[in-house]
Amino acid sequence: MLWLHQLWRINTRLGRVYQVNEVFQTIQGEGRYTGKPSIFVRLQGCPVGCSWCDTKHTWTLDPELKTSPEAMLAKRSDTPAWAELSPAQLLALFAAEGYQARHVVITGGEPCLYDLYPLCEALHQAGYSTQIETSGTFEVKAPDSTWVTVSPKINMPGGYKVLASALARANEIKHPVAMQKHIEELQALLSEHQLQDKLVYLQPISQQKRATELAIASCIANNWQLSVQVHKYLGIE
Secondary structure (H helix, E strand, C coil), rough: CCCHHHHHHHHHHHCEEEEEEEEEEEEECHHHHHCEEEEEEEEEECCCCCCCCCCCCHCCCCCHHHEEEHHHHCCCCCCCCCCEEEEHHHHHHHHHHHCCCCCCEEEEEHHHHHHCCCHHHHHHHHEEEEEEECCCCCCCCCCCEEEEEEEECCCCCCCCCCCHHHHCCCEEEEEEEHHHHHHHHHHHHHHHHCCCCCCEEEEHHCCHHHHHHHHHHHHHHCEEEECCHHHHHEEEC
C-alpha cells in the first residue's frame, strides 16, 4: 500500500512525529482499565481491514488530508483528516486543553505501525501511564511498563497474521465476538501459542444481543472476562 510507504518515509525523515486523527478525554470503556479516566490519542493508518471496524476513517493516510492540530481538535465528526504532532506537542496539547486524566490510550487505526517508544517514554516522564490497543499484526515497539491490549484480528481482508511476539507481549487479550467461530478461533490461537494463562476479555461486536449472550456463556465456560464497551452504552466517546 502506497500510504504505508509514505508513513515510513515521513517518520524516517522527521523522527519523532505521529500522524494523529483525534485526541480526546473520556472514560476507558473496554478491558482491564474500564472506568478509568483516559486521554485517547488515535493514530492514522490501518491496513488490517476488519469488516465491523467502527473507525474506518482512520484506515488510510492521505497527504492531501493533512491538517493543523487546531483543526484536528475542532473536528465534530469522524473524518480521515489528520495532523502531525511530536510527543512534546501532544503534551502541550493536553495542557492547553486542560485534560485531567493521567492515563493515555494510544489507539487507531493500528498504532503499532509506529515506533511508540518515543511517545510512551515522553508520556511516562511527564507522569502519565500508557496503554496501547493493537490488532497484534505488527511488532509492538513500546516500553515494558506500557499496558498492551491485543485484540487479535484473525483472517481479516488485509491478510496480516497475528504475530506470536505481539501475543507474548500482551498484558490482556480482548477478542471481539459475534459468532461461535470467533470463540473457536480464539481457542485455537491460545492453544497454538500456549497462552492459556493470559488475561482474556470477550467483547460482543456492536452490542448485538446474540453476540452478548454468546460472550457471557463463553466467559463462564472458559473463566474469561467480559468487556461490553461501556462507553457505547453511556453514549460517550
